[in-house]
Amino acid sequence: MAIKERMSGNESIAIAMRQINPDVLPAFPITPSTEIPQYFSKYVADGLVQTEFIPVESEHSAMSAAIGAQAAGARTTSATSSAGLALMWEMLHVAASCKLPITLACVNRALTGPININADHSDSMGARDTGWIQIYSETNQEAYDNYIQAVRIAEHKDVMLPAMVCQDGFITSHAVENIELLEDKEVRDFVGEYAPEDSLLNPGYPISHGPYDTATFYMEHKRLQAESMKKAKKVILSVAEEFKKVSGREYGLFEEYRMEDAEYAMVIINSSAGTAKVAVDELRKEGKKVGLIKIRVFRPFPMEELAEALKHLKAIAVMDKSEGFSSAGGPIFAEVRSAMYDLSEKPSVVNYIYGLGGRDFTVDSAKQVYDEIEDIKGTSIDDIYRYLGVRG
Numbered sequence: 001m002a003i004k005e006r007m008s009g010n011e012s013i014a015i016a017m018r019q020i021n022p023d024v025l026p027a028f029p030i031t032p033s034t035e036i037p038q039y040f041s042k043y044v045a046d047g048l049v050q051t052e053f054i055p056v057e058s059e060h061s062a063m064s065a066a067i068g069a070q071a072a073g074a075r076t077t078s079a080t081s082s083a084g085l086a087l088m089w090e091m092l093h094v095a096a097s098c099k100l101p102i103t104l105a106c107v108n109r110a111l112t113g114p115i116n117i118n119a120d121h122s123d124s125m126g127a128r129d130t131g132w133i134q135i136y137s138e139t140n141q142e143a144y145d146n147y148i149q150a151v152r153i154a155e156h157k158d159v160m161l162p163a164m165v166c167q168d169g170f171i172t173s174h175a176v177e178n179i180e181l182l183e184d185k186e187v188r189d190f191v192g193e194y195a196p197e198d199s200l201l202n203p204g205y206p207i208s209h210g211p212y213d214t215a216t217f218y219m220e221h222k223r224l225q226a227e228s229m230k231k232a233k234k235v236i237l238s239v240a241e242e243f244k245k246v247s248g249r250e251y252g253l254f255e256e257y258r259m260e261d262a263e264y265a266m267v268i269i270n271s272s273a274g275t276a277k278v279a280v281d282e283l284r285k286e287g288k289k290v291g292l293i294k295i296r297v298f299r300p301f302p303m304e305e306l307a308e309a310l311k312h313l314k315a316i317a318v319m320d321k322s323e324g325f326s327s328a329g330g331p332i333f334a335e336v337r338s339a340m341y342d343l344s345e346k347p348s349v350v351n352y353i354y355g356l357g358g359r360d361f362t363v364d365s366a367k368q369v370y371d372e373i374e375d376i377k378g379t380s381i382d383d384i385y386r387y388l389g390v391r392g
Contacts, residue, residue: 030082315348
């Protein structure tokens with residue numbers, strides 16, 4: 001039975017963690033994810049979970065402790081943001097290469113340089129190639145639902161990779177929204193018990209984690225990681241089907257919004273999708289055939305599926321809330337444009353860098369983008385790489 005509540009995105013993640021009841025949670029506070037371990041530490045103090053909560057001295061230590069715990073056979077989770085994720089950098093790669101299904105709540109915030117504490121995606125997009133599954137959340141509800149599903153996805157025998165669930169700092173992490181929670185037992189039954197085939201504490205099958213890997217074996221191990229990431233797509237969809245039976249809520253690799261007869265579309269992630277949907281609805285009332293695709297799963301990237309969903313369009317605006325500093329556009333643009341490469345007839349595709357450091361993205365901003373891509377004629381475009389809402 002659904003429990004109707006009102007809460008912030010951070011609290012919804014903390015509730016999901018409480019219901020999952022992980023064995024270990026190491027964490028270090030950083031804005032705007034601090035509330036997640038703060039809420040959880042109270043659950044520990046109140047005896048609502050049996051989790052070993054480890055307050056560490058840094059985010060590098062948090063992920064190091066998570067790796068040790070998960071390698072020992074303990075279901076482990078954590079939370080961080082921005083520079084905290086950057087400080088975990090080395091250990092993100094270790095967790096993925098050891099194929100340890102740690103789950104991490106990433107509350108998106110701009111990376112320092114200059115100092116900024118507002119939402120953009122430079123943190124998680126910077127970590128996109130560390131070998132972690134990445135799932136993005138438009139709303140508090142999605143953050144909650146995604147986190148519960150992430151445990152099952154990461155721990156699946158065909159995957160065994162760490163997963164981060166992302167949501168926008170302050171915009172959803174601190175904003176209060178209506179939400180439907182599952183019963184504690186429903187969540188516990190859904191995620192099940194963690195029973196790893198390999199662990200450091202299994203005396204009957206001695207193994208090592210993170211040994212020196214020579215050139216003789218390194219490529220083979222990387223290939224195994226890559227194959228697991230490919231297999232994750234099927235597992236993500238399978239877990240979503242099971243979650244729908246429990247919750248009534250439906251999830252895929254991405255969401256198509258008013259795309260059935262669209263001629264122009266926006267590709268976007270996280271909370272900005274909600275703003276853009278309002279613009280789509282208003283423009284539809286004016287008779288304009290516009291639509292939107294919200295990417296939910298960025299790693300593994302749904303290349304074939306996305307190309308199929310976009311191939312009938314005249315023009316596409318790909319929205320990046322982070323810079324790639326490639327001089328050719330942002331990270332989402334690079335992936336989406338690559339996905340379109342094999343199409344015999346390609347839509348025009350342009351990139352918009354927007355919202356950096358928390359710069360507002362409004363309904364009027366989204367309408368401006370749609371107006372501009374409607375004016376595109378053919379595939380020859382001078383300004384493919386654009387900035388939205390920047391001065392000068």
